[in-house]
Amino acid sequence: MSDVGPSSHPGSPGFIAQRVAQWGRDGRAGPVTLEIYPTLSCNLDCSFCDTTDRHRPPVDELSTERWLRILDEGAAMGVRRGFVLG
Secondary structure, eight states, rough: OOOOOOTTTTTTTHHHHHHHHHHHHHHHOOSEEEEEEEEOOOOOOOTTTOGGGGGGGGOOOHHHHHHHHHHHHEEEHHOOOOEEEE
16 A cells, blocks of 8 residues: 555645656556446436436436446556545
8 A cells, every 4th residue: 555645645736746757657547536426317306407307217327236346447447536426
């Protein structure tokens, strides 16, 4: 495991500089952040929102098993942080 410090946070300038340097050396630097949206469905009825199509039943959403594989793949690529949205 790497050291924790100001340069280890994915958003810090030091961390970003390290990632750019790695990419420059070998042309490879996997993603740092993974955002997943398990669903885009919405059960709210906000007057300002124009996404009424999100009130329809979900179609072709990924299974829990597939989402877990995606998270495993991200970890194998070096993802340092993740967000679950939607």
